[in-house]
Amino acid sequence: MGGKYRITGDKYPRMRPPRRRARLIVVTVGCAAVIGVAGWGTLQLIDVFTGGGGKASAGGSKASCTARSSPAATASPAALPRPAQITVNVFNATTRSGLAKTTADELAKRGFRIGEVGNASKQYDKKVTGTGVLLGPASSLNTSLPVLATQLTTAERRTDAARTGATIDLIIGDGFKALTSPADATKALTTLTAPQPTASAKKGC
Incomplete structure (x- = not known):
């Protein structure tokens, strides 16, 4: 151009709009960040509602420790007297x-x-409608009475x-027909005196 509108210097005005590459990069990075945060939050919610599932955390591997029940351990029952005692x-x-x-x-x-051995006292005579009453001192509740x-x-x-002493009474009632059969009584006594299994925790860490 000539005349008084002559352009001098080494800078020229831009004749087209600035590029939008920087704006696109910012938008893309922002979208990726939002998606990443949303995905991480979803995984955290799944982890909370499923109990973790033993998955590794983002910061490194995490060993899964679970408690397992083992029936191997047994607990000894309270000392029970034998019938002869x-x-x-x-x-x-x-x-x-x-x-x-x-x-x-x-x-x-x-x-x-x-x-x-004989007839029941007036307190119980003709007043026991069931098969019988087992009566003993307070100390017999979890010892000789169950046996x-x-x-x-x-x-x-x-x-x-x-009541004092260790002797217990068997008072026969109107509903009595016979003692429990020997086989069933032996089975019940074996179950009563057998050690009971207990659950022991094992950690798979």
């Missing part, structure tokens, strides 16, 4: 005669020691805090 008084609270004697003889065959109960599983168990 238990003295049983057998009383008949029914109108049927001879029940106390025959029941005491059967208990003796099964290894129990027999104490008194004797294996011989008459339907009997009611009672304790008397004022």
Whole structure:
């Protein structure tokens, strides 16, 4: 161009709009960042609701530790007396005669020691409607009473805090027909005295 509108210097005005490459780069990086944050948040939510699943964290590998139950360990039951260590008084609270004697003889065959045998006291005579009542001191609740109960599983168990000594009573009631069969009684006694399995924790770390 000539005249007074002559252009001087080494800089020329741009004749076209500036490129938008920088703007596109900024938008692309921003979108990638948003998508990354959203994906990370989704993984965190999945991890929370699924309990982690033992997956490795972003900062490095993470070993999975799980607790497992093992039935191998056993717990010894409370010390229970053997039938030969238990003295049983057998009383008949029914109108049927001879029940106390025959029941005491059967208990003796099964290894129990027999104490008194006869009719029940006025407190229980003709007042026991079930198969029987097992009565003993408070200390017998978790010792000798459960052992004797294996011989008459339907009997009611009672304790008397004022009672002394270790002897327990078997009071025969109106519903009594016979003691539990020897096979079932033996099975119940074995189950009662067998060690019970307990769950032990094993960590797979």
